[in-house]
Amino acid sequence: MKSLRSILARTIALGSAFMLLGAVTPNNAARAAATSNAACAAVSRLACETAAKLGRGMNFGSTLDAPRDGDYGVRLDPSWVDLVSKAGFTHVRLPVRWSNHAGTDEQAQLEPIFLSKVDSIIELIERAGLYIVLDMHNYRQLDGDPLQPHEARVEPTVLEQRAVNIWRQLAAHYKGRHPKMLFELYNEPHERLDEAAWNKLHPKLLAAVRASDRARMVLIGPGYWNAARALDRLEVPADRNVLIAVHVYEPHSFTHQNAWNGQYTEVLPCCSKSQRAEIEHSMQTALDWSHRVGHPVVLTEWGVNGKAPPEARASYARVFRDAAEARGFSWTWWDLAGEFGMYDVKTGRWDAALLNALVGR
Numbered sequence: 001m002k003s004l005r006s007i008l009a010r011t012i013a014l015g016s017a018f019m020l021l022g023a024v025t026p027n028n029a030a031r032a033a034a035t036s037n038a039a040c041a042a043v044s045r046l047a048c049e050t051a052a053k054l055g056r057g058m059n060f061g062s063t064l065d066a067p068r069d070g071d072y073g074v075r076l077d078p079s080w081v082d083l084v085s086k087a088g089f090t091h092v093r094l095p096v097r098w099s100n101h102a103g104t105d106e107q108a109q110l111e112p113i114f115l116s117k118v119d120s121i122i123e124l125i126e127r128a129g130l131y132i133v134l135d136m137h138n139y140r141q142l143d144g145d146p147l148q149p150h151e152a153r154v155e156p157t158v159l160e161q162r163a164v165n166i167w168r169q170l171a172a173h174y175k176g177r178h179p180k181m182l183f184e185l186y187n188e189p190h191e192r193l194d195e196a197a198w199n200k201l202h203p204k205l206l207a208a209v210r211a212s213d214r215a216r217m218v219l220i221g222p223g224y225w226n227a228a229r230a231l232d233r234l235e236v237p238a239d240r241n242v243l244i245a246v247h248v249y250e251p252h253s254f255t256h257q258n259a260w261n262g263q264y265t266e267v268l269p270c271c272s273k274s275q276r277a278e279i280e281h282s283m284q285t286a287l288d289w290s291h292r293v294g295h296p297v298v299l300t301e302w303g304v305n306g307k308a309p310p311e312a313r314a315s316y317a318r319v320f321r322d323a324a325e326a327r328g329f330s331w332t333w334w335d336l337a338g339e340f341g342m343y344d345v346k347t348g349r350w351d352a353a354l355l356n357a358l359v360g361r
């Protein structure tokens with residue numbers, strides 16, 4: 001259950017709430033810090049540059065990560081590429097439920113029609129000059145989660161090999177194309193895919209990519225929902241083109257108020273001293289780890305549920321953005337038009353205050 005993520009985060013938050021860690025003020029020198037020197041000691045120069053150049057990004061979530069596009073109430077629209085590019089975002093993360101668009105046997109052959117749909121959106125993103133993070137999302141059986149409607153069950157014996165074969169196909173398919181594309185091996189491993197199991201699986205996924213593409217930038221997140229506090233237990237492969245994906249939703253009681261997990265029903269404003277402390281604590285944990293290990297961190301998910309008060313969402317976004325950028329982290333807001341969205345597909349309007357908090361001055 002995803003709520004575990006929130007329960008643990010809350011426990012940790014209580015411990016760290018009074019620990020306001022060295023407030024870092026945003027400036028360009030600091031911005032470079034996370035992607036230079038210590039944070040890049042174990043990666044290639046291109047990996048280091050890529051981590052910095054990703055900049056500010058948008059998750060096209062709640063579309064291709066659903067069992068079928070549209071099942072979460074919103075459909076991927078090609079016009080979004082122009083929309084986010086014009087707004088000033090510099091990358092798009094595309095979360096995809098590949099497992100539901102592939103054969104159910106070990107080969108997991110990808111459905112050609114689905115793959116060409118993904119290709120066409122990737123081409124638009126590339127043509128707009130943006131970076132792309134192509135992510136494997138919601139292979140729910142892999143995490144031991146119950147299947148959702150329209151999701152096919154697979155034999156437990158082929159679960160992991162299917163993930164390997166999906167990456168083998170994707171890496172071969174995209175080899176030599178789309179130089180600004182990165183692969184994120186798996187979103188938020190949890191439960192069945194606990195930290196030990198994840199440490200066994202991610203090297204196999206990486207090897208499947210490397211079988212055809214040695215240069216592709218690959219993002220690997222820590223186990224336990226990609227939480228910063230799980231970084232210490234992530235076994236990072238010796239690969240100079242590996243970056244690290246971390247998700248920061250602290251404080252959960254604020255970001256997930258009245259959200260899908262039904263855990264936090266109180267309407268909360270932002271940002272008190274203790275709320276800021278939680279945000280800073282996760283980020284500083286990620287930065288310190290990154291400096292120790294020599295791989296740059298990218299915050300590929302963060303955001304606030306759309307039911308939180310609009311002014312509180314905008315305040316949170318600005319506090320978060322400043323804290324992230326002061327540490328040199330590129331980041332990706334979750335998401336454009338889903339439950340955590342900031343663009344209304346019906347009216348064609350952005351949440352102007354939130355957009356300004358994310359990409360304004």
Ligand code: BGC
Nearest residue numbers: 065187188260301334339340
């Ligand atoms: C999940 C979404 C969820 C978001 C925030 C994402 O990783 O795929 O379903 O809304 O995190 O909780």
